[in-house]
Amino acid sequence: MTETVLSVRDLRVAFETRRGTLTAIDGVSLEIGRGEILGVVGESGAGKSVTGSAVIGLIDPPGRIAGGEIRLGSERIDDLPPEKMRRIRGRRIGMIFQDPLTSLDPLYRVGEQIVETIRTHTDLSAKTARARAIDLLTEVGIPAPERRIDGYPHEFSGGMRQRVVIALALAAEPELIIADEPTTALDVSVQAQVITLLKRLCREHGTAVMLVTHDMGVIAEAADRVAVMYSGRIAEIGPVAEVVRAPRHPYARGLMGAIPTLSDTAERLTQIPGSMPRLTAIPPGCAFHPRCPNVFGRCRVERPEPILVGGTRVACHLYDARGEAA
Amino acid sequence: MQRRCDAVTSSLKNALLALGLMVGLGAAPAEAQNVFRFAFQGDIKSLDPYSLKESFTIGMHGAVYESLITRDKNLKYAPQLAESWETPEPTRWRFHLRKGVKFHDGSPFTADDVIFSANRVRAPGSNFQTNVPSDAEFVKVDDYTVDMKLKTPNPIAIAQFSTWYIMSKAWAEKNNAVQPSPPTATSPSYAALHENGTGPFVIAEHQPGVRTVFKKFPGYWDKVESNIDEAVFTTIGNSATRVAALLSGEVDWIDPVPLQDQPRVESSGNAVVMAGPELRTIFLGMDQSRDELKDSSVKGKNPFKDKRVREAFYLAIDEDTIAKRVMRGQATPSAILIAPSLYDRSGEIKRPAYDPKKAKALLTEAGYPDGFTLTMDCPNDRYVNDEAICQAVVSMLARVGVKVNLNAQPKAKYFAKGPGAGLRHLVLPGRLDALLAGQSQHPLRDRRLPERSQVGPRRLESRQLLQPEDRRDRRQGGAGDRCQDARRLDQGGLRHHPGGLGLHPAPPAGARLGRFEEGHAGAAARQHADALLGVEAALRRDACSRS
């Protein structure tokens, strides 16, 4: 594997609420290498987005990182003072949000927003920054960027806006981009374009990408490796080919029941009976056990630790048991 | 400090309120001018001296306009624009006019102006038509002599020459103001917004409802007994604001000071209260003309036509307590409507004492053992503590079983109830069962302070509020002609009688210390009109006693 850009170890994120402390992320570990796209999948509420936010340091109170560590390159960043963390955001870690329609400040021209980002992180003059902004827009495939740079966000279509958002995320050439459901809000035809763009940019700049999505199609299309999350834990993580083709975790199997092309997967996810537990009521043992077709006694009492099985790591007693047996 | 004077002198001083107001100079040597700032609760309604017979308004006119005859500091007749006068025959009055008098626009004052004014006063639209005998004919003898010819002798006609001001004929003609600004004027009259008198002050600025600035008239014919160069008048309707303005030094003089604020003004150390009895009597009026009251539980008859009911009301109201509590001692209970200071023998007429038991008995006797209900109208912004007096009356009457629905209202609404406040309500078919009213027998507002002997029948119609019948007879001998007249009028069909309430309020004005000489100020008394009179006097008075 190439040089590790992001390394997350045993991350825990907790929310203080009126009803006590809720653990949204519980013991998540993952790594992303240079130029690598890590897909993070799971149902809503599985903790995908929270993981992304934790990495970029945007967990808002009452949430907080309760344990584990996050390293960017060799630097530990989860305990940095706010100002230092701010300098990392945008500069070394870029982020793309789900909804391009609401990600841009409606009152500023897109050029102003790009220039603002560039100048926050570099010493470029306004003029140079603007030139760079035009380059960026060109790079993300905005036609006639010299003219469009002075447009307001509402004058762009959804797909074009997501391109602008990507340009913004790339503005300071970060090492890592966290793309949180970057295609969900887009038309299907546009989704593919955006994914292609993301892949290309990642390849060209050597940027690592954490691609958060619930869309298995996107993962299959874009990711190098994939992490399947359930109830704030990683159920299975491994190379996309392996996880998609031969999922080991029962939940992952359910998810991969069929790899759709580029269609709505939400319905297929309902093939798994029941629904993910609320954070307030995570069952003991394996969080998936109430829905698991392969459940057995141990699942209900003991939480499974990730085990390396083939190229993937799986958190399931099934494999532990087999490993013991073997 | 003498704050309350004996009745007679106070009435005199009343008129001359601030003969005593003295303005101390020295305070601000940097100020070239000696500016006097004062505030009243109402406004100067019009500058046309014949427009509105409203006491404060015409009082203020007195600073800029003058009359033929005036009253001196002792309220004695004194020459003003007429140097002297005589009655060569009973129906002819001859006035010798003062020479060398100039109007504010510089034009000379002559007999033409007197004749013009005498006609203008009586012209349609004037509110002062009765201030000149209607049968009088004014004739120019020469430029400085004018005769007034009457059809019949009128020994008290002199009283009226101090009640209307002289205007300039040329000025009025030039400015299209020959006619008085009538109430119905559809275009603003020049004379309503500008003045051109012969008085010691000119109005330099007049913003209706906001401020009016008086400045010394350099060409004044007489020596001005005032060291004031400029006087700024402002309306401050809100009592609390008015007092605050006085205490914080923004104004030098306010009128009136709310009764309850007197101690505070006194104790502030920088202002002084000047108080004296008004010539106004506050009384309760009852409708005795109609056969059934408008809003009463008694149907088919008018309880007020029964003398016992009226007497019961009288006995049920504890005036001493009202005077002491509501008026905070600043009022004198009175047995007659005429101000005691105007009538030497008023002391001989005594009030029956407060006796609720007897009142109750009388009501029972009259057939109302459980009392009855009626409505009483009361202004809440006209007389001093008017609404509070009404409330007190209501609660006292409630204790003898009479339930009064009090309808307290601003004077604009109160007046709408009938063609005028006061006694006329009862004379003309009004819309009231009972009311609280005030009557100032003394038209101080136009500075006619009639001497006793001069009160003629014509004026009596408005002051014939008398005692309950049984007392009236006893009074007659002593009261002399006036009561005869009153009885005559009464017999003429005007049947109404006062309720049991007679108060002479003595509301205070407040003046800032340091600018006034206390010895003089303390003697000052006031009523509505006096605001101006006082200020006028202040304007005239040479003071600077501190320096």
Added chain:
Amino acid sequence: MLAFLIRRLAQAAVVLAVVGLIAFAMFRFAGDPVNQIVGPDTPVSERAEIRKSLGLDDPVLLQFGRYAGNVLRGDFGISYQFRQPVTTLLAERMPATLELAFCATLFALSVGILMGVYCALRRETFLAKLFQAISLVGVSLPTFLIGILLIFLFSVTLGWLPSYGRGDTVRIGGWTTGFLTVSGLKALILPSITLGLFQMTLIMRLVRAEMLEVLRTDYIRFARARGLTTRAIHFGHALKNTLVPVITIAGLQLGSVIAFSIITETVFQWPGMGLLFVQAVQNVDIPIMSAYLLLVAAIFVTINLVVDLLYTVVDPRLRTSVGRTA
């Protein structure tokens, strides 16, 4: 844009016509003007004559028609009390009210926005809670009480500021201003605070709520993810977006400040239109009352129009779509 403007103007005309009708109809029947004109001694026959000459006996419709015609010619009639054209009277008082309203609005806006922003950004601090408490007290205390308390404290007890009136004014053309003299400026302080306090608390609460809302939006999160400085996020993006709706409210507030000045002007004896109106109500001066109502409506409508236009300047989204949606 032009169509929008014309439409707005037409609406304004309708509003004014309705207010005119209401103003006329209401005050025609409230109280008897004759009693205000004549002294108490006037006989009934003379009163009837006056009624007739004032046209008070004509059919109501005719009276309204006459009134409307005159108003269109800029003639609001003659004040019963002052025997002056109402137009002149109002013109004389208008500077006082407008200057007071201006200062009150300035106070309400500046302090309200500052406090609101502070409360939104530092939600949990003591000062923010204090501001919140002040705003609640400000809303809970009636205007008249506040005015009286201020006078009691600053004029009577401390003697710092004048308790009534405008102080010395300077006349410039038809306009009298208190801005040019020390006493004029001092006289403005207490009434402005009294008049502006209620609006200030409203604006503060509005700004706080709006800003909290804006701070939760995606584009603010995205701005943070771009690593922008806190200052740029709060004041460049959040505040600007917050102020868009605040402009509308503030505009409407200015309108109601002018009308609200009735109470303040009465307490402080401020020689403005509100005081004139109160005097007119007390004296049943119909021409002044109806003219005042119309004027307040006209000012309000104008402000509304200006606010609409301002809105399009501030919010680029409306520039293109304004013709359709307005």
Added chain:
Amino acid sequence: MSARMDDAAEAPDAPRATPSRLARFLGSDLWLNFRRSKLAIGAFAVTLLMFGLAFAAPWISPQNPYDPAQLELLNSNLPPLWNPDGQSPFLLGTDDQGRDVLSAVLYGLRLSLIVGMLGVVVSGFLGIGLGLVAGYFGGALDTVIMRVADVQLTFPAILIALVVDGVAKASFGSALDTNATILLIVVSIGLSFWVQYARTVRSSVMVERSKDYVQAARLIGLSSPVIMVRHVLPNVTGPVFVIATINLALAIITEATLSFLGTGLPETMPSLGTLIRTGNRFLFSGEWWVVAFPGIALAGLVLAINLLGDWLRDALNPKLQ
């Protein structure tokens, strides 16, 4: 109303299957939020206390301040009991008519609350009704109603109330008895505050109206007004309740201001505003108790209601949770 409120108040993630309404309410976020907010509890306690005192006034006050026969002028202007000049039983002193300030405040509270609540009810009905009509029928009717609302917003409530009050008094004569006066003020307040309800309800109706189920219900011939009332009203109870709470405070202030300006309740039947108006005359002269206690009662009541309204708004706003 209260039953619907439970529904609206219930947060989305509250357990759905609990048996009774009470249990559901006790388990809801609203209740939890309330229990955790000291301010809300305090405000609620004060409001409850004020309501309690107000409606118990006839039984607990030493005097009936509305009965003139009970007023003794000789007891006038007495300071509160703790002052050396104070006299029993006048705990908070007396006014210039000998009216016991404590009794007057209690009765005044009662009047203010009655007037305020009736005003809110009137404006609520008016506003909700007009909002439903405007939103549902749309078109010209909507335009007219909302334009009237716009026009009305031109003037602050106090001006409208003054005008309504003045017009009515001029039309019916000023000899209105006190009940009619109260009714008049209620109507003035009702007419002044309906716009907010109408706007809220209208926008909610507009949203609902375009939803499929309403269209569907229409197609199958269900009476659509019934649908609107059944589906829209529950959705707006939250906001309407918040508006009502805050408007109650505003209505009380409006009544006080009207009374202060002298067009509200008469001095013989004083509300808090009338008491302040009366007392204001004595404020500077050292007789502070006549204005202070009604002032405190008024400010306290309005403050408590405002706090409650604020809390309720925040608690019912899902965005803030």
